[in-house]
Amino acid sequence: MGLNKIILVFLFFCLGSVAFAQSAQIKGVILDKNNQPVSNVNVSSQDIGTRSNVNGFYILKVSANQKVVVVFSHISLKKATVAITLKPDEDYEFNLVMNDKDEQMGEVIITVNNKKRVQGVTVLEPEMIRKIPGANPGVENILKSLPGVNSNNELSTQYAVRGGNYDENLVYVNEIEVYRPFLIRSGQQEGLSFTNTDLVQNVDFSAGGFQSKFGDKLSSVLDITYRTPIQFGAVAEASLLGASLAVDAVSKNGKWSEVSGIRYRNNSLLVDSQETQTNYTPVFADFQTNVNFKPSDKWEFSFLGNISSNDYKYQPLSRQTNFGTIQDPMALLIYYEGQEKDKYTTVFGAVKSTYTASKNTTYKLIASAYHTQEQEYYDILAQYRLGEVDSNFGSENFGDVAFTRGIGAQLNHARNDLDALIINTELKGIHNWKKNQFEWGAKFTRESIRDRVIEWEVIDSAGFSINPPIEFLPKNDQPYSPYTGPLVPYQNVRATNFVDINRFSGYAQWSRKGYIGSNEVWMNAGVRSQNWMVSGDNITSTNQITFSPRAQFSLKPNWNKDMFFRLSGGLYHQPPSYRELRDANGVVQPDVKAQQSIHIVLSNDYSFKMWDRPFKMVSELYYKSLTDVNPYTLDNVRIRYAAANNAKAYAEGFDFRLNGEFVPGTESWFSFGYLKTEENIENKGYISRPTDQRLKFALLFQDYMPKIPSIKLYLNLVYNTGLPGGSPSYADPYFYQNRLRDYRRADVGFSKVLIDEQNPTSKRWLQSFKELAIGLEIFNLFDNQNAITNTWVRDVYSKNQYAIPNYMTTRVFNVKVNMRF
Template identity: 75%
Template sequence: MSTNRLILVFFFFCIGFVATGQKARIRGIVLSSNNQPIDNVNVVCLGNSAQSNANGFFDLAVPANQQVIVIFTHVSLKKTTVSILLKPNEDYEMNLVMNEYQEQMGEVIIISKNKKRIQGIITIEPEVIRKMPGANAGIENILKTLPGVNSNNELSTQYAVRGGNYDENLVYVNEIEVYRPFLIRSGQQEGLSFTNTNLVQNVDFSAGGFQAKFGDKLSSVLDISYRKPTKFGATLEASLLGGSLSVDAVSKNKKWSAITGVRYRNNSLLVKSQDTQTNFTPSFADIQTNINYQASSKWQWSFLGNISQNKYQYQPLSRQTNFGTLDKPMALLIYYEGQEKDKYDTYFGAVKSTFKVNNNFTLKFIGSVFHTLEQEYFDIFAQYRLGEVDANIGSETYGNVDFTRGIGTQLNHARNDLDALIVNTEVKGIYDWKENQLEWGVKYTRESIRDRVVEWEVIDSAGFSINPPIVILPKKDQPNSSYTGPLVPYQNVRATNFNTINRFSGYAQWSRKEHIGSSEVWYNAGVRLHNWEVLGDDIAGKSQMTISPRAQFAIKPNWEKDMVFRLSGGLYHQPPFYRELRDAGGVVQPNVKAQQSIHFVLSNDYSFKMWNRPFKLVSELYYKSLADVNTYTIDNVRIRYAATNNARAYAQGLDVRLNGEFVPGTESWLSFGYLKTEENSADRGFIARPTDQRLKFGLLFQDFMPKIPSVKLYLNLVYNTGLPGGSPSYADPYLYQNRLKDYRRADVGFSKVLINESTNINRKWLKSLKELEIGLEIFNLFDNQNAITNTWVRDVYSKIQYAIPNYMTTRVFNVKLNAKL
């Protein structure tokens, strides 16, 4: 452990002694038998009282060092009584389950959050997700403020975790794995994340060392649960970037419930702030529903469906990017012809059935279908000038290009089509036996891919065609002498692939909680198996199988300080998905192996009081040793794999997160991450991987005006050091490596609650509103220029290539309106 880290931990240990007294606190969420939050629950203990809010959350101070009775009552539910004994200053977090049929009494009738705590899972409140501003607001926007999670593209919902890439993250909604479109190459083409934040009840995130029950990816797990409505309600959101509407519905007999959301988004406001002037008409829309049916007290059914359509129409007109130095300012001017028309249609449906055999045994069946139809068509002709800018103040041509150093043209063409159908069937079981829990599952997946790639690029400079540098050609002296060699595109990719991939996977794991002396300990051990085979026209891949053992151990000493120590790790495999099988030439390589990674994660979770409010400091040291690595390059958000396994790599780092009530009643956090990840390809030596983001700082902060609590502030701030990137696509990373500039971004939001449940409303048409809120958002508050890639332009006089940064969005203002029924 480093000296700096010891000092940091010691500092927060000392702070924990500031708050002393004979009080403790109970805080948590009240849930229905359908696991839904319940509002307006009265919580009483020895004269102290509290009431749960719309999210079911309550917070109550209770006497310490004595057995006390806490009573929960609700107008439509039976009373629940809990007897509990807490230590001084202890914060006890619980989820209480209430029902309509019988009163409950007992020592503890709770589901403790300790289970997630000892698993190393971060839980994010849905209300925080909905309120936080961001150019692409939502769950992924919040994830990027966490330690170990990196992204330098505010238009993208994709993220990298602890040295992995965008394809190494698992995403589940209601235990159902969800997928992204395949062909998207730019963040501004993404539009909407799959997850509709207005439907979300619970968000859990693990950045590594996760259990065997989660699937076969190398980096992280995002586990999302949608809520089950308990009564009718509706939420409306509108802004300059689009809008959404969600509706909760419940049948009279309470057996049926459904929540449906419709969203529309238009990124014109953001994209038009970039250097390139365009006619940009995007259209991103989706409809999503989650339907639940309680067939009996033991049997539940649910359906999750999603239809989305992303239309991206892009017609660039002109661009001017200034760069260089004060002494030698330069500019790139480009005039465009042509357009790009992309379309991504996705259809997703899943059925889940849960059968409770008895109090100790539960079975689950899950079946899902994902179908995506994607097309990427463009013909864009660009004429560019590279020149020196007149920097003489007072000159009639000040700010204009007065000397041209290079001219040229470029033509990009693509006719890419993809049709993918992915079908999953899965059976899971959970069995509780005394202090043990056994979980198992088996899954079959069939992936059918029909893919056509036609993509080429031609570059012309000073009147002659430039051949790709990777092609060895005879010497030439153009334009003074004629050139007799072949004229070939600078880049040319053509392939047609019809492939089927059959996968069988399964897992089994065991968990146990017990005591060693006065300390609580938890064990978890499991193993995953995965078998797959790639088939297609004129190819037949060999059958491959991986075995991935994983384990976790956690201990909570019986100390005055509330601390949990956790050690987790194992062997993780990532069998190749279709994109990992396709090489740089577009050809599928059926025998690509699974990448594998050995994880070691050592963490400390310390809960304490500061300013008489709860805080938590979580620190994690991690190391990953990777083998059979499939190297890749990243251009914006498009990943191109080598489709070989000729590299090894490692990732190591430290993540620290301090969260708590910096402002009473609100959750905020500070995060810090250090990462170093390198790869060794074909034994040429270790160099930085494309996701080698050395330092990361994140801040998520909430505040309100003390005298006007209905006025609130939300701040989302991220600083990342520069990623390796921006090099020419053909460059050998061992001969040429370039790093982009540091990524700095701050988004701030202000909101004013006009109506809530305590507001006296005279007009009848407003009485149905539970909440009405208006807000102002400022994206990129400090107007930082962040680059995602570089455009490389050649100077025909000096033969120098210039890296002209492709900047992301500048400062943008947005207005929002939120209403709840």
């Protein structure tokens, strides 16, 4: 029996479905009728109890997935009782006002956050994010299992949403926009995602039709909130791919709190599984902290800081890629000389203050700064041999190159440096009046970019230097006729740019909850605007402005079935970032206009019970009409723009997700997505965009063994149809519309919980652990060959361009240990 079959059999034997006890916690502040904190309140449930401190704060662990009764009692106040049902690992805030006259009784059933549900926002559980296996674990790893979200690169945290590219996604942490490095061209250089999963409290995601309060991008919003700790704690993880440590701390008076995390990552284990044999020395590390200070009920201050260093050293040695068909197998053999040295160092800091003027009015002031210094240096000589493979099973040379079709060499050189400083200042307000909520904001952003680009490529085939196919060069008909033109690099990009971009943006929006007859409705309408000016050395200053009206309407009919309908959309703009202003030759084009898109999203949300367990089915139909499109090419995760608004495009599709407790006490889901996105460049006709991912299936599944619930299983499975394979440099993409093979990947993790609340230990030296678990992860379980891009090899004799797929990682095993104190 092959290894794939053995793994598959083992996987099915592990898919049990027996419930075991899980916990949640309820916390909050207890006040008296004068809004003064009440200390020494007894808070108890099922023989477990605690007391409120001098600030009236309490925290109590309770059983999940069942109704429990929590009793609040005090020597001088009347008793209060609440019946509550929480989800596993739910961290629910319940604030209580006790009085001295009447006893209080109530019931709270905590299900999906209704506000997010009405707005069409997907809520992801932090505990699930931490446990689901993936080559790049974290928030983005879970996002890639959602419908409409696509990525064919397990070494990258970048993702495309509903036909957009990597630059079209907004990411916020604590309402502060965060950025990614500029120069990265492949996932293995990328290092760590900004988001530290160990610090996360809430994760919200919207794939389109989002509100005006979110920024000026075309595709999606990822809104992350880091937690405010309430007691000391620590969590640590160590594996063959790296290590992490996060610490929670709280002052004695409860006014100060902080959560900090440090991470180290080494992708050698993954990169070594690729076809290219290398000497690879990556060091990816970062430190983050979120400090909170609440001096009074009206004021709250916080600081979010991050220091990240990604040091990447890469020395390729050799590569063999087999491709073609069974009848005509071929191989590309490459021997390398040289190396690549890249370094990205980023520093990020943000200060946020919140002033609660009254129970209906809140103001927020946010200031942030992001500084990145990036370098990309490489000199790599690749000497290649392209030939036919001996496919005769009886031959001694089976699998070797029997006949050489072409030989050649390719020399790539780069000395790229970038220094960017981005400063933001923002003021926001929230006002509640009866059933209405008004929100507004004003923001100033200054981007200062210092960029030097020096890249060239020389291609030699059978002794002939290949010139770029540019019209003004003399006709190149080698070797049949002598070439008398100048010898120039096949590609040559040289530019130095000093650019400043000043942006003023703002928004205003209104929300209201009400009724139409007996049907519940929620409405939101707003507008965004941005004005930006591009200036710099040898650049004529330009000034442009956009207006983006947006709206959402949700209806919950008065039916027996728990169902929502939503219609959302508007006119969305994406004013150009520095990457969008720089063309393929490295020259900044300041007159590039904002890309704009009309979004229409129609969705249905149906919550129901199956097997006496909660489930939810979400389906969305969407259409985007894009104008002033800035075409681009996609090389792994590097985007090269044309810096010209010379195209129009559209994206249409359907997304479906069914999630719920397929196994009691755990959440799993199945996703399906259909997408079609095409663009028309200079009225030549519609062709597929680089992110035209037609079909997507994903399964995220959690389980535990029937009679040993401390052994758990996590499965992350994704199938995507092939993306367009791109085209050679300087070639017309209209002549290259072939596709890569389908992307198929399954990552599985097995975990054995040694210590937790259900499995305490009697060993003294282990009693400091609240949780201790050891796990085994298998990435690319079935060892599928997935391609991310093509390498284009030209043979001077046949004048053919061969598309050689660049394959991603193969099967990899990883061992990790999780600890919680």
